[in-house]
Amino acid sequence: MNTKAFYKISFLTLYSLIFFNFFSCQGTRGLAENEKLYTGAKINIDDAHISKKEKKELKKGIENNLTPKPNASLLGMRPRVAIHNMISEPEKPKGFWYWLKYKVGEKPVLLSDVNREFNRDIIVNYSENKGYFNTKAKFDTLTKGKKAEIVYNVNPDYRYFIRNVRFPSDSTLVEKAIAETHAETLLKSGDAFDLDVIKNERERIDNELIQKGFYFFHPDNIIVQADSTVTDLHEVELILKVKDDAPQLSRQAFTIDQTVVFTDYDLDEAQRNNYGIPANLDGLEMYNDKFFIDPNNKFNPKIFDNTLPFKRGDLYNRKDHNIALNRLISLGVFKFVKNQFIISDSLNHKFDAYYLLTPKKFKSLRLETLGKTNSDNFVGGEVNLNWSHLNLFRGAEHFTASIFSAFDYQLGGPENSNNLFRYGTRMSLVVPRLWVPFFKPQPGGSFLPKTQITTGYEFQKRTKLYTLGNYNFSFGYYWKENLKKEHEFNPFVASYVSASNVTENYRRQIEKNPYLQRVIENQLIFGPNYSFTFTNTMLPQKNTFYYQGKVDLSGNLSGLITGADAKKNKQVKFFNVAFSQYAKIENDFRFFHKISSHSSIATRLIAGVAYPYGNSIEIPFSKQFFAGGSNSIRAFRARTLGPGRFDSRNNQNTFFYDQTGDIKLELNTEFRFPVYKFVHAALFADAGNVWLVNKNIERPGGEFTKNFIKEIAVGAGVGLRLDFSVLVLRLDLATPVRKPYLEEGKRWMFDKINFNDKNWRKDNLILNIAIGYPF
Structure with missing residues (x-):
């Protein structure tokens, strides 16, 4: 040494x-x-x-x-x-x-x-x-x-184990119901005596009984006696009994008699005037065995057919009780939802079910403005005017219409040719039921299925370059299987993009870079898509997950019928525009690990592929993947990364970077921790890239090969998040750690980091300002 x-x-x-x-x-x-x-x-x-x-x-x-x-x-x-x-x-x-x-x-x-x-x-x-x-x-x-x-x-002395378990054998209604649950008991012969398991068993029995009409039953009504005298082998016999002093009501099973719905219940007025449930139901409107109080005729009673599962004569159960409340809330038209079950005056062991519903204001007009700036010297803004109606046809149909206008202006750009102006309109109608021809499906869970129709038009103008018109329409269904799983299926989605006013200046640039031609190609896309989402992030667990998978198909049936084959010059056109044919799959997996009550590690993996065939040689520009930006690989500006090892800096396109690909792989991880009150911070690393399915001479090195690992970009940085509960303002400062477009052996950047160099800081310190967490 x-x-x-x-x-x-x-x-x-x-x-x-x-x-x-x-x-x-x-x-x-x-x-x-x-x-x-x-x-x-x-x-x-x-x-x-x-x-x-x-x-x-x-x-x-x-x-x-x-x-x-x-x-x-x-x-x-x-x-x-x-x-x-x-x-x-x-x-x-x-x-x-x-x-x-x-x-x-x-x-x-x-x-x-x-x-x-x-x-x-x-x-x-x-x-x-x-x-x-x-x-x-x-x-x-x-x-x-x-x-x-x-x-x-x-x-400790010898541990005692369960010899056997005895359920009630009496002939009373409640004890018979308890005995019927014995097959699912948590108390097993041979298991160790455990008071916590006994408490859980009482809760289990209570949950079973509440599903069988025993509304007033409680776990404390059950006593579990342990008899250790049955043997001298350190064993006990457990005896389940209903307490002798259990209230008489707890021993009774209740059914539903009348159902009364207040559709315009004013909670504040009711408290001021001390009024509540009407004693007399005579003269009330009745529909399908239900009474309605709707003095202003705000709702069509039909919407409650699928919302309230209880029917007259049904045995009360907690499951349908909760389903009704969840469905009423999911309608989105009620500010307050309250229900009461009152014992019928005239009949024994029967309930009258009351639903007290306070509507929201149905109509609203909202004006939204947005200002923005980014590191590419762009400044801009957007104005949205939205009008909505929550109950358009008296059936809790949500209708929204909006008009918008936006601009992005580049300071110091070449002849201001990068400036972008947009305006358009959108309309959406969401109906709380499935519109299916010749079929009336019934909801089976706590959440109402919905049908959604949307349509819109957007006009884009890039000054001195071109203009684009985008028409779109979709019809589909959305439903939640349960709290964790949800589905969205759109049997028909269509969009049509039309270019016009292409300038000679832009055409000259196309001659230098043919890839720019794709931006102004007319596109016709139609077909179905489907997405599935699973999440348990709302649960108070140490480890939680989120997964979303999407499948997007376009032109498959039309391509099959027409025999379209673009590679053999058999491209089929509708309205003089070749329709797109492709299959696209996306997967978004997220894992969250809580280190403590305030700090956590969040990880996301994205994997997607889009494959053109039949009537298409390439994926439509608007359907391709991109990498970089505030919610992607933050050390690279949006759409500047890839495909593969292609170096977009050598691109002769002087207007804007807009690199896309057909395959995407991305991995992100963050360590999130609090700093002071609403101030939070993060250390993060991002890796990934996009690639092309087919080789493209205009973007050499962009195709996906077995050496794709060598073309992974890596970035790292620190983030500051201002969490105001209703709004999270995020600032992420990142720097490239690995640049895939450099020569092999020179892609890692550790030895090139130089914070004292002004030019290095300009090219390698990327500040992202965004709203919300990246994932």
Whole structure:
């Protein structure tokens, strides 16, 4: 070892010792003479009567139940306690120093905070609840300097196991119903006695009974007796019974009698005037066995056929109860939804079901404006005027009509030829039922299926280049299978793009770069598409997932009927425009891992392919994939990356970069963590690219080959997110780590990073400003 290396190691060793010693001392700094820092509990279990696995499980359960928890430690240090102790008490319970002391730092947990007798009782109770009857425990306190540890010695007796389970055998209605659920019981012969499992069994039985009309039943109405005298083999017999003092109503199954719907219920007025459920239903409008109170005739009663599953004479059940509420809310026309089940005055064991619905305002007019700028020297804005009606035909049909106008203006562009102006209109009608010819499907879950019809027109003008007109129409269905799964199927989607006013200036550029011709080609696209989405990200789990798969088909049936084959010069045209024929598949998979209640790791994988055939040689420009931009590979500007190793910087196109491909692979990952209140931050890395299915001489190196891994672009960066709950403003600063269009061996950029170089910063520091998280 040379002298220089020796001094380096010596210096690092000394620095580390000083660092560890400093934080170790700071953990107990400021404690009074008689105070001790509580460092945790040690559990010693006498394992004479239990296996190693049982000992491990019992020890873990005891540790989870002891209070309080000691301060978190790192290599024997407690840095959060050290930070807390180093900062003086702030004058006010707010501000930066208070946040640093009590949010970043952590108040020390003292030995005096620990109730040792209480914890000993917890150990005994927990052990016996897990079947270790007659458990004994004692404790001892070990101190060392200013620190203290508590040692609990646990002596569990033999564990008891379930010999058999007896369900009620009486002939009463509720006990018969309980006995009928025995096949799904959680209590199994041979399993260990466990109070938590017994509690779950009572909840299970309650959930079963509530589906059978026992509206007033409760888990506390069930008692589970444990008889340990049946044998001397440490076994118990469990006996399930309905408590003798259980209310009489809890023993009765209820059916639905009358259903009454208030479609214009004013909650505020009802509270002011103290009115509620009418006692007399005489004279009310009736439709399909339901009574309606709708003085202003706002709704067609037919919409409640699919919304309210209860029919007269049906046995009450919680499933249909919740389905009705979810469907009413999903209609999107009610501000408040409330229901009541009232025992009928004239009939025993029957309910009158009341639904009190407060409508929203149906009509609205909204004006939206947007201003934007980006790193390509573009500034622009957009204005949208939207008119909507939530109940167009009195059947909760949502109609929206909008007109919009937008512009993007390039400062300093060549002869201002990059300026873009857009205007157009959109209309949408969403109906809360399926419009299917000759068939009336019934909803089967908590969410109403919907039919959606949309149409629109958009006019685009690039100054001194060309203009485009885009007509589109779609008809389809949307439905949620359950809370996690949803489907969207559009049997017919069509769009027609027409170019005009192409300037000579643009045609001259096409001669230099034939790829630009695709931008102004007339396009006719029609066919079905389907998407499936699964997500459990709404659940309070440590690991959650999101997946969306899409299939887009165009011109397949027409191509089959006409025998179209563009490669053999048999291209078929409709209205003098060749229709597009292709198949496109996209997959978007996301995984979220919670590290703590505030920090997480988010990962996304995108894989897609679009394949042209029959009447098309290439995928329509508007249907291709692209990479780069604020929601993609953030170290590269939007649509500047790829395809493959093609270098768009050498492109003779002086107007704009717009690189696309037929295949896309992309992987993104972020470490997200809070900084201060609504301020959050992220460290991220992105990788991916797009490729072409077929070789293209205009973009050499753009086709997908077995060497595609060598053509992956990589970027990394840091992000700042201002999370205002209703709005997230995101700023991501990224730099390319690997550029696939450079020569092999020179694509990694680590040795070229130079923050002092102005030109390097201009080309390699990409700032993305966006709304919302990237995924």
